[in-house]
Amino acid sequence: MKALGIETSCDETAVAILERDGRVRVNLVSSQVAAHAPYLGVVPELAARHHLEALPRLLAEADRQAGLGDVELVSVTRGPGLIGSLLVGTCFASAYAWARGLPLTGVDHLEGHLVSPFLDLEGAPAREIPSPVLTLVISGGHSSYFVLEEGVARPLNRTRDDAAGEVFDKVAAALGLGYPGGPIVDRLAELGDPEVFPFTPPRIKDPAGALDFSFSGLKTTVIREAQKLGATPLPDPAHPPQRVLDLLASFRATVAKWLLAPLDELVARHRPRLVAASGGVAGNRAVRARLTEWGRAHGIEILLPPVALTTDNAAMIARAGQLRAARGELDDPRALVAYPRAPWKATSGPTGKPVFPRLPGA
Numbered sequence: 001m002k003a004l005g006i007e008t009s010c011d012e013t014a015v016a017i018l019e020r021d022g023r024v025r026v027n028l029v030s031s032q033v034a035a036h037a038p039y040l041g042v043v044p045e046l047a048a049r050h051h052l053e054a055l056p057r058l059l060a061e062a063d064r065q066a067g068l069g070d071v072e073l074v075s076v077t078r079g080p081g082l083i084g085s086l087l088v089g090t091c092f093a094s095a096y097a098w099a100r101g102l103p104l105t106g107v108d109h110l111e112g113h114l115v116s117p118f119l120d121l122e123g124a125p126a127r128e129i130p131s132p133v134l135t136l137v138i139s140g141g142h143s144s145y146f147v148l149e150e151g152v153a154r155p156l157n158r159t160r161d162d163a164a165g166e167v168f169d170k171v172a173a174a175l176g177l178g179y180p181g182g183p184i185v186d187r188l189a190e191l192g193d194p195e196v197f198p199f200t201p202p203r204i205k206d207p208a209g210a211l212d213f214s215f216s217g218l219k220t221t222v223i224r225e226a227q228k229l230g231a232t233p234l235p236d237p238a239h240p241p242q243r244v245l246d247l248l249a250s251f252r253a254t255v256a257k258w259l260l261a262p263l264d265e266l267v268a269r270h271r272p273r274l275v276a277a278s279g280g281v282a283g284n285r286a287v288r289a290r291l292t293e294w295g296r297a298h299g300i301e302i303l304l305p306p307v308a309l310t311t312d313n314a315a316m317i318a319r320a321g322q323l324r325a326a327r328g329e330l331d332d333p334r335a336l337v338a339y340p341r342a343p344w345k346a347t348s349g350p351t352g353k354p355v356f357p358r359l360p361g362a
């Protein structure tokens with residue numbers, strides 16, 4: 001079904017239109033970065049107000065670009081995320097679907113990230129998702145490998161502390177580089193030498209968590225090194241000294257290396273048809289380069305979303321909605337419930353529970 005996608009779970013207001021075959025016709029994102037930047041993080045109340053103001057504007061623009069007249073399905077993120085922001089999106093989508101008599105489907109934000117590598121922004125239809133797929137979701141809230149099999153996603157590991165994106169944001173905040181920190185650190189790391197600062201990998205004692213991630217030790221070490229360099233915060237964030245650039249390059253390379261550490265073992269266990277990555281950190285240059293190199297060395301296809309679809313967007317929500325609707329998973333526009341926290345939990349171990357059991361209110 002031709003789908004309208006709406007995403008408002010955090011600090012991006014996004015609207016997209018996808019053709020029946022998953023071709024992306026319109027992909028609009030209104031970023032709130034400027035509104036939240038002075039606070040070095042997202043202010044929930046400001047985010048909700050921005051969504052309320054931006055959604056009608058984006059919808060009108062989407063209509064102008066591709067026409068909403070023949071849309072057959074409305075798909076919206078129902079969680080997890082900031083509850084005020086989610087309520088704006090779900091109420092808006094529910095009212096729109098109800099008023100036009102269109103079917104509605106509420107999708108999990110993670111479900112969106114999981115399908116994003118199969119989308120294209122150059123006018124090609126969405127790719128079929130083969131089975132099984134091993135996929136690494138790395139964002140501000142997630143750092144986990146999932147196996148995706150016949151439409152069911154199971155988490156295979158998790159982070160014991162900070163998510164990958166969170167670590168980039170916290171290091172950048174300590175250095176006074178601004179928010180969100182991931183893209184800024186990524187850009188500055190290009191100018192440094194990644195070999196200068198060697199970091200020791202974490203040791204996780206619990207044998208069940210052998211494949212888990214842990215980034216908070218690295219974060220503390222990097223911030224301590226930055227302190228020694230008088231860089232917390234940097235006196236002139238626009239021109240960090242070479243030692244700081246080397247520190248950022250070493251930090252980025254270490255995160256990329258650790259993210260790939262469980263890959264050999266997970267590929268041996270699950271024999272995936274391809275390996276994918278998604279979420280904001282999947283836009284990181286070092287992560288992309290390392291994954292691509294790994295794929296070449298192992299003769300396994302690596303599928304990365306276009307960089308514009310790594311961060312939050314509505315095209316992925318529209319696509320997840322199309323797949324959900326094709327399975328008959330529709331929601332009542334008078335009763336769609338948003339949820340701030342995932343009703344599932346990423347667990348460790350090779351037999352993680354499916355992450356999309358019946359959602360509350362479904």
Ligand code: KG4
Pocket residue numbers: 010138139140141142164165166168169180181182183186279280281283284285310311312
């Ligand atoms: O997927 P996303 O937009 O939102 C969540 O669902 O969390 O991811 C945002 C996160 C932020 O922590 C941001 O700093 C990080 O992804 N990020 C990056 C890059 N681009 C975004 N981290 C490292 N390198 C990047 N190029």
Ligand code: ZN
Pocket residue numbers: 109113139279280311312
């Ligand atoms: Zn996200």
